Amino acid sequence: MSPKVFLQYVLPHRLLSRLAYGVARVRTAWFKDWLIALVVRKFNVDLAEAADPVPTHYLHFNAFFTRELKPGARTVDPDPATLVMPADGKISQAGRIEAGRIFQAKGQSFTAAELLGDEAMAAPYADGWFANIYLSPRDYHRVHMPWSGTLVETLHVPGRLFTVSPWGVQAIPRLFARNERLVCHFDTEFGPMCSVMVGALLVSGVESVWNGEEIPPYAHRPVRRDWRGQGITLDRFAEMARFNYGSTVILLFPRDAVALDAFATETSTRIGQRLGRVLRTS
Numbered sequence: 001m002s003p004k005v006f007l008q009y010v011l012p013h014r015l016l017s018r019l020a021y022g023v024a025r026v027r028t029a030w031f032k033d034w035l036i037a038l039v040v041r042k043f044n045v046d047l048a049e050a051a052d053p054v055p056t057h058y059l060h061f062n063a064f065f066t067r068e069l070k071p072g073a074r075t076v077d078p079d080p081a082t083l084v085m086p087a088d089g090k091i092s093q094a095g096r097i098e099a100g101r102i103f104q105a106k107g108q109s110f111t112a113a114e115l116l117g118d119e120a121m122a123a124p125y126a127d128g129w130f131a132n133i134y135l136s137p138r139d140y141h142r143v144h145m146p147w148s149g150t151l152v153e154t155l156h157v158p159g160r161l162f163t164v165s166p167w168g169v170q171a172i173p174r175l176f177a178r179n180e181r182l183v184c185h186f187d188t189e190f191g192p193m194c195s196v197m198v199g200a201l202l203v204s205g206v207e208s209v210w211n212g213e214e215i216p217p218y219a220h221r222p223v224r225r226d227w228r229g230q231g232i233t234l235d236r237f238a239e240m241a242r243f244n245y246g247s248t249v250i251l252l253f254p255r256d257a258v259a260l261d262a263f264a265t266e267t268s269t270r271i272g273q274r275l276g277r278v279l280r281t282s
Contacts, residue, residue: 005171013161013201014218020202021216024062024244036064043138049073062205066141066242074140076237076272083146083258083275084237086195087249088139091267092132092169094260097252100126105170112252114177115196117157117222121185124192129253129260129276132176133269134164135243142242143249144271147278149186149193151210151232157181158219164200164248166266176250182206182214184240189281190257196250197241205244209234213244237272256280 026032036055039045047053051068058064077084093103100122101109112130113122135141159180162172169175180199185192197206199215206215210232211225234240253260253276260276 002171004167008162008168008172008201011201017161017199017202017218018216021205021244024065025060027060029056032058032060032064035061039064039137043136045138049140062244066207066244068142069140074271077274079274079277081278083253083260083278084144085133085269085271085273085275086146086240086251087133087135087143088270089133089135089268091263091265091269092134092166092248093265094131094263095129097125097128097130102130102132102176102250104173104175108170108173110174110177114174115181115250116183116194116252117155118183121153121155121183121194124254125194125252126255128255129258131251131260131263131275132248133250134166134169134248140271141244142239143195143197145234145236145238145240146195146251146275147188147190147193148236149188149234151227151230151234152185152187152192153227154185154208154211154214154225155183156214156219156223156225157183158221159199161199161201164198176248180215180218182208182241184208186234190278191254191282193254194252195240196252197243198248198250200247206241207244208241209239214241251275 033056049069051070100111103109112125113119116122160178182197184195207213258278
């Protein structure tokens with residue numbers, strides 16, 4: 001085991017992430033301006049797409065990190081039967097869920113039931129489809145809807161906060177099924193659809209458009225919320241949630257309802273691009 005992988009197991013994940021949460025909200029002008037400038041330079045962030053392209057205008061680092069894009073910076077695929085990309089980033093993996101298992105990397109996999117924290121809620125995705133999209137520090141950190149859906153239930157699953165960078169995904173078994181995450185279940189025209197917002201070391205904040213900040217607080221047991229009958233319906237391409245800092249979003253779709261396009265690992269993604277096609281609607 002390499003030293004950096006060993007550190008992932010022994011570091012105090014939640015303590016470090018709480019510290020990062022506080023640092024990201026420091027409003028002292030010189031400090032937050034320095035931190036924003038550092039990230040812009042190190043990760044080559046394209047601020048020309050931002051609704052406010054002036055780094056010093058942001059109240060704190062997290063406001064910059066979750067910045068809104070200017071109107072028209074992303075457009076939706078014009079085919080109304082197209083599933084669209086939910087996030088800017090890169091494809092970590094995408095394809096079929098085989099016998100209930102989701103491929104991670106280098107022969108590693110985990111079950112849909114482990115990821116969702118619920119055997120019954122995972123059942124519709126047996127032999128279905130998944131897409132795993134990694135958001136790097138340079139990316140736009142709001143996650144959008146791949147298809148229109150009505151929120152049914154969320155489950156905040158407690159866990160670790162391992163890095164989700166490409167080297168971590170290759171080195172740490174069952175990583176996405178072990179990290180803290182918010183599982184969001186939707187009903188759609190083609191059946192159930194699930195979007196999983198996965199936390200990571202230092203970048204573990206998740207905020208939804210229907211309930212505000214979801215993570216932190218960090219959970220010590222699963223926290224289930226029933227949203228049935230609340231009328232929370234989001235259109236295809238609409239904002240769903242955001243990472244306060246960033247991480248990974250994983251989508252699950254049922255078998256025979258959709259077909260995802262073929263993607264190579266590390267394929268760049270932009271919100272609104274084609275992810276696949278819906279095959280049936282009710």
